[in-house]
Amino acid sequence: MIQPADIAASVSRRVLLVGTASLALLGAVDVSAYAQDGLGTAEQPVEIHVMANEAFSTAIQETEVAEFNKHYPNIKVTVDGVPYVELLAKMMLDATSPTPTYDVLIVDDPWTPQLAEVGALADLKSPEFAAWTASDYDWADFNAAPLAASEWKGVQYGVPLRSNMLMMFYNRALYDKAGVPHPTPDLTWAQYMEQAPKLVQDTNGDGKVDAWAVDTYFVREPLTPTIWQTIMNSNGGKLLDADGKPAFNSEIGVAALDTHRKLLEYAPPGALAHGYTESLQAFRQGTVATMFQWGSVYRSSAVDPKTTTLKPEQVGVQVMPVGSVSAGAHRGIWSGSVSAKSENKQAAWAFVQWLSSKEGEAFRANALGTFPARKSTLASKPQSDWLVPVYPALQFAYDVSAKGEMWRIRDPRSDAAQQILADEIGRAMAGKTSSADALNAAAEKIADVLK
Structure with a gap:
């Protein structure tokens, strides 16, 4: 389960890698507090905006955000639904704006190259994002086909959220x-x-x-x-x-x-x-x-x-x-991506990361029927009986x-x-x-x- 404390621990490990002189400069800095700075506090919550297909935006807002907030109560998430035929154009317009509105873009399978080429998407495996990624996130656990949907020219710009x-x-x-x-x-x-x-x-x-x-x-x-x-x-x-x-x-x-x-x-x-x-x-x-x-x-x-x-x-x-x-x-994978221009990248990645984590994926599969992308999820016994015949069929389809x-x-x-x-x-x-x-x-x- 990805918790703010996991992210703080990840940052702490990275801080320990800097030289002795750098550590001395840190003095009495509270690394844990620093790590959670971008995740908001009760007094100063962080707000992020998500653009998604209107076909499932309501389900994300009403069900997935509510569950996410049990783990990250200080991140306020607003999901805006856009009709499919208008979605790519609106994503391109917002992402190339000097001051984009959206922190998270839920991107359809063939759109990653176009958005990546205009610099709209953040590299989720960059050192910056790696510092915010929980140690048990397990990138290798994703099936190759859904994960590759948001890769372009060797860079990972997203993770599977709705694997279809x-x-x-x-x-x-x-x-x-x-x-x-x-x-x-x-x-x-x-x-x-x-x-x-x-x-x-x-x-x-x-x-x-x-x-x-x-x-x-x-x-x-x-x-x-x-x-x-x-x-x-x-x-x-x-x-x-x-x-x-x-x-x-x-x-x-x-x-x-x-x-x-x-x-x-x-x-x-x-x-x-x-x-x-x-x-x-x-x-x-x-x-x-x-x-x-x-x-x-x-x-x-x-x-x-x-x-x-x-x-x-x-x-x-x-x-x-x-x-x-x-x-x-x-x-046909819908991937969660973080806007390269977002001022709340850590909170945006916390949201996308939790939804695509082992825990988040299992929750969404059982609550909404959202298909998992992780091999471990598909190899496990689902909580809902109706998913029993679906998991092997989906794994075969990925292969x-x-x-x-x-x-x-x-x-x-x-x-x-x-x-x-x-x-x-x-x-x-x-x-x-x-x-x-x-x-x-x-x-x-x-x-x-x-x-």
Whole structure:
């Protein structure tokens, strides 16, 4: 457990490393008091501001901050939620301001390079931050895939706070009704596509189809290409080649996009307009047998009666189907970063550090269903029964993602590249162009962007 005293002890150890003359100069300085200076006091609390995606900002403010303040009562935390489509632009604007408002930025997976290149983020392994890091924080305990999301050019600019992976959810009852065997991590894309027509069914015998095989991202939006990319990655395809040039407009890439488009044939009516919200609603209402979606929605889709009609025993979760090379997954990590211009770096790091510590991670997993990034957490028995099947599936997904480099483009211009992919994948989904033409157009545009 990370406590202010741990940080003070860390600083004390570092102070002991200075020369005898320097120690003499310190005289009667209270090192413990010095270490906690940036953590506030009851008389003079420190205030930090956090910018986060509005999808989970309220949960952070109401649940995570409240728990954090049990350990750090003198740090006042205000979390501001921003819609996802506006978040990166607002982060860039604030971080490059001479007097930024925010001390902590909760950054999406592909954004670290862009923010780091403009000097917006602090190096969390610098000597300054190392002095504020508890001895039992254990950097090596993080799984490689989520930790690497906030690394750029050898510098660690963040730590995983909301570790997400694109996964396969399935409704056991609908599989049983259709007489189709439940999916396993060995299920291939070819097998899944053979089974899909059987999962489009009339479940109440009135002669009308009322359940479909799949729902996921089909609409034109930045996350829709992650479905195609995951299929491509599982077959050995890559977004970029070794020289950083587009490589996705290959035979493997085209076949993967054809598969993504074919899923529409087995999706509910109007699925071309479906993305995150619509696919979740369809699955939670029990009208689709499978959903390819971010794993962190498991709790709200299988456990919470306020948001789902399903129960944990009805819902399975695992990696996405297997291609010619491996199973599929896609990394989507939200990392906690400290603004390089923050005047309250120690308090900001105390907040981010506690949330990503072993204790903080376990608390958030059980209280909110936030997925852990630490190997020790995933290897442990979770406090909540509903997490028991989730932990091994998530660990497998991390391993698959790391091995196959299953993530979005890593470049300061990654957001622009993702928007291009969204445009062209969206055109292909809508039938306005072929898969090959869409990917060729995207490759040409992205090559110019990445120059």
